[in-house]
Amino acid sequence: MTLAWDVAIIGAGTAGMAAYRAARAHTDRVLLIESDRYGTTCARVGCMPSKLLIAAADAAQAVREAHRFGVLAEPPRIDGRAVMARVRSERDRFVGFVQDTVHGWPESTRLLGRARFLDANTLEVDGQRVEARAVVVATGSRPRIPPGWRERLGDRLLINDDVFDWTDLPASIAVVGAGVIGLELAIALHRLGVRVRLFARSARVGPLTDPALQTLAQRLFADELPMTLNAAAPEPVLDGGQVLMGGERFDALLCTAGRQPNLDGLGLEALALPRDPDGHALIDRHTGQWGGGPLFVAGDAT
Template identity: 75%
Template sequence: MTHTCDVAIIGAGTAGMAAYRAARVHTERVLLIEAAHYGTTCARVGCMPSKLLIAAAESAQGVREAHRFGVQAEPPRIDGRAVMQRVRDERDRFVGFVQDTVHGWPEATRLFGRARFAGAGVLDVEGQRVAAKAVVIATGSRPFVPPGWRERLGARLIVNDDVFNWVDLPRSAAVVGAGVIGLELALALHKLGVRVRLFSRGERVGPLTDPELQKLSRTIFAAELPLSLNATQLDPLPDGDQVLIGGERFDTLLCAAGREPNLDDLGLDTLDLPRDDQGRPLVNRHTSQWGGTPVFIAGDATDDRALLHEASDAGRIAGDNAARWPDMHHRPRRTPLSVVFSEPQIALAGASHAELLADGSHFDTGRVSFANQGRSRVMLVNRGALHVYAERNTGRLLGAEMIGPAAEHLGHLLAWSVQRGDTVRQMLDCPFYHPVIEEGLRTALRELHSDLHLPAPPIESCMDCDTEAEVGG
């Protein structure tokens, strides 16, 4: 059987679904090809089930911490089966919404099977031929596992995808990889009573790049749970039903050592597509085009900012331009924003410290510690710090990094300011209520404005009217 279409989309995850919607604005001749299952990484094994587990962990931690407010409570009893039942039930609910959406699209625009390029504009889908004017690759990514570990450890080794199918919590778990996924899951399991050790291959814990904040994050998380840094020579071994790693035995080893794009077995060797020195696709982020051909790629398959909103944006751009081919449009991208739902939370907004240094940017840094910030102390979440970065000559906000309370919310405020092109003075002229955690941001902005040595604001500016009467602002 031969199918002809204007746009063929390989993969029905977040990027693929966004590409499908965007392409169908221009043409009905769209074909969405999926080889495994409908349902995004976010809904099945990513954002949503992980936050369900984290919510349970935070609830347990809240009971443990109640005595610090003078509230006496019994130590929490963790019902692992009940915890995982809610995780699975809600996970299935989220996945169901995605499946309902895809199944609601015309059947003629969906094809199930594994796709491979048989040549330019030609796909083979398990014996069926697809001829397309343009192709969007949205095949996502999968967890990376070091060679030999699966064969050696068998069922004792799991990846984050497996966690959310648990019926009960394990007694102990080694977590390898201190990036976003490993850090979130290690902390959640630890708070739920699982004996955990987190192994990091280097000095970094989490995605922070500012040296001062990275050092602080190591200190904070080392006090939270057992942490092994510079664990580069790990050699996990089976030991009965357990895993022996780093001199300790665990019921399971959760490998969170990164992810790799699903680009193998696509027949890409039949196409002349450019890659960088590490084999990653060279993609125009503003068109999603890969090379000079009508091949577009979006989402985690690009190995670039593996976040849902980024995948959705890239998929929309890819689908729109694939349907327009060859009349493509360059689309703007949103300001970078990433959040880690650890405790305390982590957020990066705009350019990171490392990116600013790499670009040779001339910038100053404003700092605030949350240790004595008023509202943070009231709620006993007074850990962490915020650094904000501004351009030296103009005072324009360039980016921020933080570890601390309400980072998911402060991160949004900061990303919005970066995207608008706000200056530090413009941000200080905005209202700050009292007492709120956002007052910590104002403290950092005040320090930054002073360091920038910019002209004083006009007399009508409200910034000159701010008082220091509040405690710990």
Template identity: 65%
Template structure:
């Protein structure tokens, strides 16, 4: 394109990540005039620095852990030898393979549908991209997010401060890493590195480890992970400094106790920031919240009746790949249909953490139910004595299931335990179908499987809900008579 050129299109999409790619496909169903603008390289956050490379590292850690605990099954191993260079070579190789699939997909789209460069709003219909002005009838913002790191830490630590993006380019495993942030990213990476022989300490300002909101499960999560990982939580201050090639992390807890420890690196897993600050949104007049994110309807993705739509991690709603894909589909479809923006249903919430034990949240969380003022009961099961879990030596954690008083409708669940990635799906599907607890109990449960623990929790929940017992002709697995 020539200098100071003008490009006209029906739909311009800013960002070629998961949400942007989904928006492109959806918009293309309504108009051939679609332009996808990317300021960096093609390849999604998930493929490059998120879901896939982290699971590759976790898979290596799981293999090492299984060898380490083999003696409990009466299996002798000659010892665990972790070849850090080989571990990271596989992580990079497989990561590059996944990224390659994404890049190939985008690069096979028509060249006139793609543009590289940073987009900035001039007004509601116009973007400046380098020397090119893009005039679009509708615009989708799918610019994603980036790790949020305190600037003081950057200045104090220099290259000794890293983020999760950096981990997956390592040539070898380091000797020691301080991980700050007990959310999903920090927990997954800290545990994986620990199991691969890296000296790790996980730091957090609260006592919460992972995304669980149920107070009982939060406490259990802290207990379980403290048993395996060096953890420093409920901290009042975290003050890292650099001494030569070492990072010294000085912390103090609420009681004023001070602790210092030296590491090779500090990995900051301290949250993410939406990529909205360099878009020139102030030139559009669109309403924005305190974080600068355009205020939009999550069922249409539209901003205040304007020809502007928002999708993906940039909205900080549910920063997960499947949610970004759904939001991109909604935003792109409605941008293509504009001004006929349609309300689109959203899938039941589902989130999984690939720690060990795994964590899953399906449907409404405990905190969401409390906040909404919904009258609900809880069914519980511990995996400590659950048959299949004990057989596998993975008998840690618990499952809480939530049901609505009066209707018996299943509302959601939170879980810390084995096979959470699979149980979470079953539970989310039940929420989306609108199943009652009784309908779930009437489904088949094989023996011996972890799912039998779910049945135990559902039976307890059904009893707590105190609903009338169906007739024997209508019920396959009724709870006790009252």
């Protein structure tokens, strides 16, 4: 069976949903394809649940700093189970809002299954052929894991997706990567009483490029958070059920060392599309068009 559409969108995350809305403003012949479950990365494992964790950390920090305002309070006692129960509950509520939105769209314009390109205008989705005048690849991204770490550390190696399913806070954790995700999770966990050390190969923290701001940011983070910057990250090893890294022992290692686009497994190799040396799609930065044909890339997949 062949389904013919004006626009087919692979991925029902934030970018895919935005593409669906934009395309539907011009044509009803829009198909949204999702291989897993509805609910965006932002709502499920990204910016929304991370802000819930940060809110708990900020509340604890406010108690610690209350004396500056003449308010005397006992040091905060952190109930890790209660913190994570609230994070999970609110996260699930946010995901529910996204799912309600998608389920409110016509069922005939939604297809669950894994898409693979047969040619630039034709997809196969779990045995069904889908033909489209244009295809938007909005498959998102995933954490970049250094080679061998998964095999070496097993379930002691975590990514940000794992954090928001915790039922309790760990006693200690090593965080690798000083980008936005690593910084916000490291400082939040530290303020919630977790022993944290942040490791980063770069001398910089976050995306700040202004030298004065970068210097200030490093000082502010270093005043509160133990960090090892500007050094090749020591190879972690599993020893006695704990992660040994940089001479310290941790319950787990949280890897936040960058992300890579989810472009594999789509059959794109046969289309000879331009990519940079790291495998990222070389797209028109104004239109998102990839290779001058009917393909477009949106969101984190870029």
